[in-house]
Structure formats: C-alpha cells, structure tokens
Amino acid sequence: MPPPSAGVKIDMISAGNGFFALHPGLSFSYFIILFLLPMMFHHPLYLAVIFTGIIILNLLLGQVLVLKSHLKWYILMASFIIILNPLFTSRGATIMFYLGNRPFTMEALFHGGLFALSLVSILLVFPAYMRVITPDRFLFLFSSLAPNTAFNITVVLRFIPLLRRRLQEVLFVQQAMGIFSLEKSRRAKAKETMETFNILVTWSLESSLQTAASMRARGYETQKRSSAMVYQINRYDLVFLGLIAASVAAALLGYIWGYGQYQIYPYLEPALPVLSWHFLTIMFFLFIPIFLEGREWIQWHFIRSKM
Amino acid sequence: MKDRRNPKIYFYPLIFFLMVLAVIFIWQERYLPLSFILLFLSMVPFYRRFERKKAKAEVVVVIAVLAAIAAVSRVPFMALPGIQPTSFVVITAALVFGPEVGFLVGSTSALASNLFLGQGPWTPWQMFSWGMMGLSAGYLYRFAWMQNRIGLGIFGFCWGFLFGLIMNLWIVVGFFETINWGTFAGVYAASFYFDLAHGLSNVFFIVLFSRQWKKMLERASRKFGILGHTEER
Incomplete structure (x- = not known):
C-alpha cells in the first residue's frame, strides 16, 4: 500500500506508460487470470516460470520494498506447507524415513513444495495488483457493473x-x-x-x-455518477486485448486437453520433456506486462535524448 | 437510475463463463480456484440486491462506516491476541440494520481489513464467513430467544466455531492435496483454541457492550431516518 503522500505520484503514473497505459478493464482481467494460473498448473516447470514472471513484474512495478517486508511471512507460510503435506500424506514410493509408523516420502515433500510455490505465487500477485488497480481505477471499472458496491x-x-x-x-x-x-x-x-x-x-x-x-x-443520487478519470479503449488496447485473449484461449484449451498436468505419485515424472506450445503460450502471457514495463525501463535508463 | 451501459449485458455472460470454468475445475480436480468461483457465485445475489435498490446516501455511508469500524477495530486489539471485536461489530450492525446490511458490512469489512493486514486467498472466505455471520444475525433477530443477551451470547459463541469451520475449509483446500477425515480432524484440532477464543471474545463483547452499541446505532439510524428506510423496503 502506498503511503498517503504518494497520491500525486500515482496519478501521474496511472495516466501514462507501460502497463499503466492499458485500459483498466484489460489490466484487471489480466490480473484475474494471473491469480488463476498458479492454482491451475501444479507442474514444477510451469510454476517456476509463473513465479519468476510474477516476481519480475513486481520488481518492474517498483514493489521491491513490499516484497522485502513480506518476505518473512512468505517463507514462514511456504515452509509450513512444505512440512505439513508429507505429515498427512504417505503416498509416494521413495520413502525417506519413518515418523512412528508413517512413511515420510520424497514425493509428498515435493508436492508440498509445489503447493507452497503455487500459494506464494498467488500472494505475490497482490502487490502488483494493488499498484496497478488503484482505487480510482477500481471505481471506474465497477461503477457500470455494480455502482453501489x-x-x-x-x-x-x-x-x-x-x-x-x-x-x-x-x-x-x-x-x-x-x-x-x-x-x-x-x-x-x-x-x-x-x-x-x-x-x-x-x-x-x-x-x-x-x-x-x-x-x-452535492447532488448524490440525482444522476448517474461520472468518473474522475476517463479511460477509453484505443488501438493499443485492442492489440493487447487480442494478444491476451488469444493466449488465454490457447492456454485454457491446452489445459482441457491435459497440458500442464504433472504426475507425482508413485514416482516423480521427469519435468523437462514437457516443453510444448502450451508452455510457450503461458510464457508469452506472462511476458506481456514485462515487455510493456521493460520497454519503459530500457527507454528511461539507456536511451539518451539526441537533442 | 438510467444507465446507458446496462450492467445486465455483462452479467449473464459472466455468470455463464464462471460456471463453465467451475465445471472445468471440477473435472481437473482443482479445488482452490473452484472454491473461489463458488464463493463468488454465492455472494453475487446479495450484492445484486444491493445494486437493484436506489441506495440513499445515508445507507451507503452507514454501511461503509460500519465496515470501516469493523475493520479498524482489529487495530487497537492487536496487543491482545485472539481478541478482536470485528464479529461483534458485524453482529450488532445486523441486529440494528437488518440481515442485508449485516451481510454487506461483514463482507466489506473482511475485504477492507485485509488491505492493511494482507490480502490473500483467504479474503473471499473471510468475506463469505463474516457476511453470513451478519446475515444470520439479522434473520434470527426476529425470534424472541435472540433478543436477550443470553441468546445473543450463545449465537456469538456458536459463530466463533462456525467461522473457524468455514475458514478451516480454505486451509484444507489450499494446503493439502489429500482431503480426508484425518486432515480435517488435524486442522480442526489445531484451530480449536483460536475458535474457542473467538467464540469467548464474542460472548464477552456481547454481554458487556451489546446494549450500549445497539443504543448508539439505533440513535444514529433514527436521527437520520435510516431505520425507516430499511423497514419500508
């Protein structure tokens, strides 16, 4: 959450560049899908890519301090899940040791790790979301769908x-x-x-x-409320709407066909040969905001004005 | 209100899309996203009812301030772990302003308090639990046994455990791959102390403060004609 004094700064940014230049409806939908991705794919490679993508997005959006301040909490939660899962599950063929009568298996531990990675990825989407979907954008978005709420x-x-x-x-x-x-x-x-x-x-x-x-x-409920910020859909938005919609449709279709599934029990499945068109689609989807923000970053840091 | 961009145009396709998604998740056995979709769908009718009304400025502001109070009430009690009057605020708000307002206050305060305590996958679950707490308090208040402090105290105590019951579901769905009775028993045993503390703190606040709070809220609603408004609809 930004400090109150940062209000002006946010307004200047949200007017403008990179990921912020997209129509709020588009970036909101993007975040909803980003929330769903780590829940859908419990596959080590997919999760690793999704996790990295979300971290990079946060860094590009300048949420370093937020990540740092929550780091302890993320680690605590992750280690809790990693340890908890093998204690309750004794599936899996590779037994590491016995706790009383219960076998403690490597597969269950690994699954705990995947769960933890997925949950931490979901948590990490929030800082980025809060940065991009500011309250005024939220109000703009939902004032037509659910004005009172x-x-x-x-x-x-x-x-x-x-x-x-x-x-x-x-x-x-x-x-x-x-x-x-x-x-x-x-x-x-x-x-x-x-x-x-x-x-x-x-x-x-x-x-x-x-x-x-x-x-x-001041005239509340006399008329439909207007928004302080007005966002219009432009060509730029349409291009990215197309890209996002296409990659999501492909990702969902592949998901239904069984891509991105990973078998843990009884033996861990080798993860690497699963590199496929579907995996590339997910990578592409994650790359969209990174491209938008990264371009800004490069322009800001490396391109000198020739004037 | 005349609205050129009619919300209904988005509404039914959205619901349909969510249901299709839910079916996919059932089929793929992904229960966490499934649970979010189901929670969202179960809360939609209440918000929709709220949307259908022409909300008076007073009603909107009172719901907002009660939700903010419920959220902020967690702050001074941070020094006393296990004690938080959020549930008490939600219940009393529901008693005075009715079940619908109770639901809105509960669910909005869950959403809002997590803005400074940390959002996460637990937010929709908390929205649902606190919303239901307000809703049930408002509905049951028409029975005579709820209208004294003993009945209310029992109600608050039970909700301490019911809240834990619902929130534990998220732990089970979110943290464990195998969902069986063993996991349930383990999680419920682990949360027993917290649920008990929640229930007892509800009883504590209800017994000591419910009369005073009802008076405060009733006074506010009478002064600005909100109670009459809620009764006539």
Missing part, C-alpha cells in the same frame, strides 16, 4: 485511514488521562480498549451522517 468499497477505503488517525487521537487523549497505564488483567484491558473504541464509534457515526448529508447536497 463499487462506491461503497471506495468510501470504506477512504474511511479506514481516517478512522485510524482518529483512533490514534482518541488513544492519545485516553493515555494522557491515565487509562491503559496500570498492569491489569486481560479482561480488564479488553474492556478498557473497547470503551475507548466506543468513543471512536460515536464520533465516526455522527460525522459520517454529516458526510451523507453533504453528499446529498
């Missing part, structure tokens, strides 16, 4: 930082008055915290209803 979510997004700031204020005053200062039981602490929280609730309810009155005074 989209607007509601946008208002919630605005209220959360406001409420957190107010909460900080309330806590500050309460602390100055000596509440929270003594060592108390858990129960008493919870009660005190909730009483403090109630102050925030009454305050926010009151002021939110003023917000509603103000909205109405």
